[in-house]
Amino acid sequence: MSTYRVLSSSGQVFQLKERVGFDTLPDQFVNRERERGFCFNIAVIGETGVGKSSLMDSLFNVDFDEPSHMHMSMPGIEHTTRQLREGGVELNVTITSTIGYGDQINRKDSFKPLLNYIDTQYDNFLQEEMKTHRDLSSYEDTRVHVCIMLLPPTGTLLKSIDLLALKELSRRVNVVPVIAKADTITPEEMEKFKHLLQTEFENNLLDQSLFQPEGITNYPFAVIGSQHKVKFSGNTIRARQYPWGLVEVENENHSDFLSLRNLLLRTHLDELRRTTHSFFFERYRQEKLQDMGGEELSLSITQVYTNRVKEIDEEVGREKEAMVARLQAQVNKFNEDVRERTAVFKEKRTKLAALFIEEEQKLREERKKLEDEIEAFNEMKEQEELEKKKKDKKGKKKPKKSIDIAH
Numbered sequence: 001m002s003t004y005r006v007l008s009s010s011g012q013v014f015q016l017k018e019r020v021g022f023d024t025l026p027d028q029f030v031n032r033e034r035e036r037g038f039c040f041n042i043a044v045i046g047e048t049g050v051g052k053s054s055l056m057d058s059l060f061n062v063d064f065d066e067p068s069h070m071h072m073s074m075p076g077i078e079h080t081t082r083q084l085r086e087g088g089v090e091l092n093v094t095i096t097s098t099i100g101y102g103d104q105i106n107r108k109d110s111f112k113p114l115l116n117y118i119d120t121q122y123d124n125f126l127q128e129e130m131k132t133h134r135d136l137s138s139y140e141d142t143r144v145h146v147c148i149m150l151l152p153p154t155g156t157l158l159k160s161i162d163l164l165a166l167k168e169l170s171r172r173v174n175v176v177p178v179i180a181k182a183d184t185i186t187p188e189e190m191e192k193f194k195h196l197l198q199t200e201f202e203n204n205l206l207d208q209s210l211f212q213p214e215g216i217t218n219y220p221f222a223v224i225g226s227q228h229k230v231k232f233s234g235n236t237i238r239a240r241q242y243p244w245g246l247v248e249v250e251n252e253n254h255s256d257f258l259s260l261r262n263l264l265l266r267t268h269l270d271e272l273r274r275t276t277h278s279f280f281f282e283r284y285r286q287e288k289l290q291d292m293g294g295e296e297l298s299l300s301i302t303q304v305y306t307n308r309v310k311e312i313d314e315e316v317g318r319e320k321e322a323m324v325a326r327l328q329a330q331v332n333k334f335n336e337d338v339r340e341r342t343a344v345f346k347e348k349r350t351k352l353a354a355l356f357i358e359e360e361q362k363l364r365e366e367r368k369k370l371e372d373e374i375e376a377f378n379e380m381k382e383q384e385e386l387e388k389k390k391k392d393k394k395g396k397k398k399p400k401k402s403i404d405i406a407h
Contacts, residue, residue, distance in 0.1 A: 037090040039141055040269060041121075043173070045098045045114055045165065046150030051180045052097050054225030055150070058238050058249050059261055060084060060093065063227065075100040075110045077117055096144065102161055111165040118144050118172050122284040129285075130305040143281060145272045146211065146264065147173045150180040153222070155193045158200055170209035173280055174272050176263070177201075177210060182222035182255045183240060183247045190222050211275075213268060221256035221263075224249050 044052045053066045064080050076099040084091045096117060101110045121143045128139050147169050151162060158166075169175050177197070182190060197220055201207045212219055226238045226249050238249040247254050264272070 034089060036137070037092060038273075039092040039094070040273070041094045041096070041142060041144045042264075043096040043098075043114060043118070043144045043147040044150065045101055045111060045147060045169070046180065047102045047152060048100065050150045050152055051225050052150060054227050055148070055178075055180070055223060056080075056095050056097075056225075057227050058225040058257065059264070061238070064095065066095075066097065075104070075113050077113045094142065102159075107161045108164070110161060111168065114147075115168055115172065118147075118169075119284070122172075122281055123288070125281065126285055126288060143276055144173050145276045147175045149175055149177045151177060151197075151220075153179055153181050153185050153190070153193065155185060155189055155196075157196065163200075163204060166206055166210070167204065170206060172284070174211040174275060175209075176260070177220045178260060179220055179222040180225075182224050194218075194220060194222065211272070213263070213271075216259070216263070218256050218259055221260040223257045223260055224255040225257075 042056070044056065046052050053064065056066070057063050060082075062082060062084065064082060066078070066080055077096055078099055079094060079096050081092065081094045084093055096114070098111070098114055104110065125139075125141065125143055128134055128136065149162070149166060149169070151158070166175060166177065179190070179193065179197075185193070198207070201210065224240060224247055226240050228238070228241070229236050230239050230241055230246065232239065232246060232248070240247040240249075249255070249257050252258055
């Protein structure tokens with residue numbers, strides 16, 4: 001039987017006198033990742049017309065040409081994917097935007113389509129991980145790395161639907177709350193509004209769950225977005241043109257747009273990607289495995305996956321049986337309705353037939369009565385004619401009186 005010795009580290013660091021080459025490992029890592037390319041998946045949630053498309057166009061300085069939407073009766077989501085290149089680095093950007101958020105009378109489920117989409121992407125990645133033959137290096141990762149919550153500049157407390165959406169989303173993804181249309185209120189009002197939001201975040205324990213790196217003082221960000229470019233001082237810039245002046249998107253005196261873009265793309269993009277996998281997805285994975293049953297945690301991944309597939313098949317079978325039962329109940333109800341309506345129809349038809357016979361009998365009696373009257377009238381007429389003829393005959397037989405004429 002072989003024995004092995006394990007030599008613990010002495011804690012000493014030896015400086016090599018001659019180069020052997022492993023100092024190129026960071027370069028190898030960078031080159032490999034650059035060849036693979038990077039993905040960055042952003043979700044944007046906010047009311048209709050709050051400026052989601054304008055902000056995304058301004059953030060990447062690209063016109064994504066997202067269609068505009070009127071107020072929707074049902075909430076939903078839509079996706080836009082673009083492959084961008086900057087300095088030899090390719091970034092595959094997917095933007096998931098909400099549609100009809102907050103447009104309904106009952107708005108409690110307005111954020112559910114986005115929430116379900118985030119969970120679905122986690123589940124898809126988990127299923128890929130649990131496969132016997134897998135290739136995560138070539139797998140298209142669609143997990144949402146950050147969710148931007150656009151808040152209207154009301155200057156008051158958050159709406160209940162926005163507060164509920166922040167709580168639910170911050171449990172599943174990095175959430176960055178952003179005040180939209182910062183040019184619609186004064187700087188003094190904006191400072192008060194920011195302070196009010198910070199206080200509300202603390203009171204609802206959101207200050208610990210929202211993505212807020214240390215050292216940021218102008219949080220939450222108040223931004224301006226624009227889909228239009230204008231000429232200003234010889235340069236073409238994104239701005240909003242008003243009769244009284246020009247509001248520049250990338251001017252730090254006008255909004256916190258540059259701070260937001262630096263946070264998302266320049267300084268913390270990799271952290272957003274890492275925390276999505278190491279924290280949010282890991283928590284989702286643990287909850288999912290625990291839902292499968294505590295005793296299964298000691299099993300292999302393949303066994304857990306097999307058991308889960310079996311449970312899903314059984315659940316599908318039960319749902320299928322329930323659906324068949326519902327359909328059968330609907331068919332039975334339909335047949336009962338047909339029988340009831342047929343019985344009503346027969347009853348009405350019987351009544352109508354009896355009514356027809358009764359009316360027909362009345363008509364026959366009236367006709368008989370009329371015929372009798374006509375016959376009596378004819379007899380009376382004939383009697384009168386006979387009497388008249390008799391009188392006429394008597395008049396003709398009467399003798400003529402002789403008249404003597406004296407000569």
